[in-house]
Amino acid sequence: MAPPQTDLESTVTDDAPEAYRDLMDRYARVANLESGAGVLYWDQQVMMPTGGTPARGKQLSALSATTHEKLTSDAMADALDAAEDADLNDEQAANVREVRRRHDRNRSLPEELVEELTEQQSHSQQVWQDAKADDDFAHFAPTLETLRDLHVERAEAIDPDRPAYEVMYEDGEPYLPLERLEEIFEELKAGLVPLIEDIADSAVDLPSPFVAAGPYDDDTQRGLSDAVLDLLAYPDDRGRLDVSAHPFTSGNQFDARITTRFKPEDPMDAFTATVHEFGHASYELGLPDDRFGEPLGASLSSGVHESQSRFWENHVARTEPFWEGFVEEANDHLGTDATAREAYAAVNQIYPDNLIRVEADELTYHLHIILRCEIDRAFVEGDIGVDEIPAVWNEKMDDYLGVVPPTDTDGCLQDIHWSSRFAAFQGYTIGSVLAAQLDHAMRAELGDDRVDDLIREGDLEPLWEWMTENVHSHGRRYPTDELVEEATGEPLTAEYFLDYVEEKFGDLYDL
Template sequence: MATQDSVPDAYDDLLERYERATYIADAGQVLSWDQEVMMPEGGTPARSKQKSALSGAKHDVLTSDEFADSLEASEAADLPQPERSVVREIRREYDRAAKVPKSLVERISEETSNALPVWKQAREESDWSQFAPQVETLLELKREYAEHIDPDADSYEVLFADYEPWLDLSVAEDILEQLREELVPLIAELKDADADLASPFEGGTYPEDDQMALSRDTLEYLQYPFDRGRIDTAPHPFSTGTQFDARVTTRFDESDPVSSIGSVIHEFGHATYTLGLPQEQYGTPLGQHRGLSVHESQSRLWENHVGRSRGFWEGYAPMVNDQFGTDVSPQEGYEAANQIYPENLIRVEADELTYHMHIILRFEIERALLAGELDVEEVPAVWNDKMEEYLGVRPDSDANGCLQDIHWSHGSFGYFPTYSLGSVMAAQLFDAAEDDIPELDDKLRAGEFDALHDWLTENVHSHGQRYETNRLVKEATGSEFTADAFVEYANEKFGDLYGL
């Protein structure tokens, strides 16, 4: 960063105001975490008002005349890098916020808080009709939100930019189409392959307490700092926090411990990115993550390229056996973690390849909903038809179909493509890490994660929002962002596993 003497007073004032908005937003995150993890069931009416008030307070700070004046003066100043990046990010956020009425911001916040317990109950009772009115309301509010920001743009494109600000929606569409073209025939080949991969956990019962103990051991093995985090259970796994306090959650299926293992490692990836952001930049854009595509690249890298690697299971299998009293070999654990299950109904439990069919399905449904081409009450039938078309299986209930994800209760329309963008980005980043870190696989086999963690911190985490997404990938890997590394990785890894 530049010295104090090299930046104008307007920039300092801008940063002070922006930091205040960040602190308010982070307080809202803690309230959201509490609502999903700890809050009594009856607390929603108060919590929705509290979160609405915080959203309004943040909006007030970001859209004040004083904020705008400091922003304009900062843009006119001859600032060094990375201060110009800070101003670029703040300008983008201000321009979007200033177009949206405070009353709408507060109402969206309140409605999402109210929708959460409705989604939980609808999921428990497997009844989409209970949740449908909340979805309709949130769709209307998010359409209105998008229209305020850009009345001439596709509403989905506007909402997608909330999660991925620096990649055009067309990039996501092209990557999803490439994944469909490449993965559908590969998955078909794998299904027809004469391979008998190990299923060492099949038929067993793995109590939740034992799985939680393994989850904690897994996080400690990966060097998660519990003095800056914690693990809890939630209806839908997630991670949230700051570089000082990044928490993870998971959930358990007593018949399938592999699912929770993947979930915990995935959320660890999110948390380690958050914890790796520069502490001295907390509150500024340089202390915030680049966007959801990059965030998902970190979770998918640790989940898939580390947690589903043969080397990882060399060191990890003994921990699993100690906890469950099993005798699973590293090779059996590796095979169990990488079996292709097209018949799987649940996205967060999906294998590495069919996972993307789940994303494509949600992307198509969201676009149709926002465009008014699909009625909310039609979602279960369309969802089930698409599951049958893409994966050859029909959900047996709404809970295992259109109610499985929490995102729509958050009003997070436009989020899902970032999962696939993150997955393909993870492959590109991991390739670069392998080139730069001698004998990385041997290090993973030995449970030595410092080199990979340091590489990711240096090349991704430490930059915060200094670079736009494609520039960040290019700085880290030397190449433009593409799906090519993922396609090559998928064909090589699964071709070897299934003997293609």
């Protein structure tokens, strides 16, 4: 299902304005350096021995400094000025707009700060891993505080007239205003909290036949992950599956790698993580090959990226039609005899007392996100100190979900994000909201019954093709609001997500 092209031929042709060709040649070097740094990051998370951290930090720091120098140079500024004065078509103008945005945003950053921040991020990830393994937040706290200070310094250098948190937020979501996100959060809290309460009060129990038959070794679970990736047509020549402490995706349209992790007692954790990361990879693989090295050959934002993972995880792999077609494959791998309905119920079970975000169900997940965003912002803005994070985390977990983590490993140390960046959790909820909106638009075009039949039969190519045509192929041509309207015909709204979860879980829990 991935695009069939294999030749890397750029769309920047000889008949394009000379100034535009010069600009895109310069930007391609920036993009290639960043792509190389991405491979080093993947290696650090998956393959690198832990002792390699100091050298890796220096390597990534040098790459980031070189990238920054090329992106913000006077030569790049002159090339941008010349290209903006040229006669450009719409796609060329979009490429120039995106290069301009990145150039202007980064030009005020001192190169020394860029190097220091990159090296600190590399160092912080190993410190976080050690602290998490040892349940020792105090070990991570000084590193986290240093990283926060560097990010604040960076944000203030980019725009000293706006709050640092807002500037950081725009790293991942450059075109969706923070105010709109806050409105969506309020809409979700108003709809999800009473729904979760109704489910908690219901007498319906949805036990998992897969959990009951465990534990499962890694090889068994790896076999199940490989099987679903085969069904999804994840291409062997452009991707690979590995294991990491925190599942993630890294790469581009030629090389989109994913990771998962295995829990002996619950194979559905790795299964859904694998499908989720495949969704991220599907976006990268759906980007146009001939735009590699251009903004139009890169993904748009963290929220749009998350919409793809949430679509494949929730609107495909957590549907009843999917399990009607896949349950026997799962039974063969796991040695179980679950029915399709039992499997469907098992992967959609709601458990508000769950401690871990990446293991959370489809509803309580967003309370995990809101909790993190609130702590994240309070820490960045100086309203709470680093030493207060564990206590504030536990208080909010108790308030929102009625459970208190027994350890920091299961609490404030569980996520990798704070070892690299801040103001990044919002994209997960934006993605879920947009995934439901895209699913609605897809079903309106292809037909509800046909989409269900395709999922049931394992014929998923038309779904990937629809996403590629409506989302992936555009790269960064459109800002987020315009992309959503192009794909769905209306602005981003939480309406479809709330309708979807009320119908789905109302049925499962007899509400």
